[in-house]
Amino acid sequence: MSPHFHQASQIQFQLPDWVRSLAAEQACLAGLEQRMDLVIEASRRNVAQGDGPFAAAVFEQDSGQLIALGVNQVSRQGLSILHGEIVAICLAQRRLGVYDLGTEGLPAYQLVTSTEPCAMCLGAICWSGLRSVVSGATEADAQAGGFDEGPKPADWVAELRQRGIQVQTQLQRSEAAAVLQTYRQAGGPVYNGRGQ
């Protein structure tokens, strides 16, 4: 027995109130551009709050009803998994009460993300039950901002499509990439895995 070992048995993370407020202001967003505008606005505000320049949201694909809005919370919550996509997926699954958003009988759900998914989020999308992904800034834009996307197959779009997940990239790309650039120019911390 080790008297020194007391493992926590609970993990909790809290979204900032401004995310909840921003989400509460939204009606159904019929067009993809409107959905992306919201996500880019969330990424911009997250930078203004001192957090990472990334946001994502889950929508009901056909109606555009917002289900969950997430922002990068790695440094604020002290957990490296808390990319915007992961936050949005967790909130959506809890809101809908299912770990598989593709459960039969549910409407199709869509992820809209300000930057295309990193390796971790790409895998997470596959297990989430999401039926489509729309992204703004590209891997090249993320790299130009100093961010690593991780060990991702070169043709990640084809990998998702093979799994029945529709993909559209580069929607409002320049607006999304501009947030990455603003963050970089302001000298915001960039956390990556380690090199050799």
Next chain:
Amino acid sequence: MSPHFHQASQIQFQLPDWVRSLAAEQACLAGLEQRMDLVIEASRRNVAQGDGPFAAAVFEQDSGQLIALGVNQVSRQGLSILHGEIVAICLAQRRLGVYDLGTEGLPAYQLVTSTEPCAMCLGAICWSGLRSVVSGATEADAQAGGFDEGPKPADWVAELRQRGIQVQTQLQRSEAAAVLQTYRQAGGPVYNGRGQ
């Protein structure tokens, strides 16, 4: 304004008490085999509890002190991201109070996982600050158990090594794979992404 939208602003998940108890029984585990034995035992008990056949733990690499023990909690907690590796990484980061386990001045931390990481967990390892990974059952064993590992680069070991993360695979492989087989034979639910 949508009066119907009330986004949760908090996510919480709880580990079963037996995981905490099992972790509390461990002293330092000097040998890699002992560390893997613990993780395989946790994966076996997780199956007995009706959950998925996967477990992982974070250890202080040199001393073998257990930092966090995690088990797959996807169905129990209703969140698709809760693979054993993700649970262990989150618990370790919260216990140590850092989102980067590779922070200068900290000892090196190691992940021991009963089955090699899926695409999501591979990415998560890169962002965690872990310095080494030891795995038991292989991707082929997972596939034989009916599980998909997702869009993972073929040479995932090299991808981790390029990022300064040591890797050892197939430690106690047959014992780890036997748990996957037991689960399959018992008809436990297998959740994968969707095919075409």
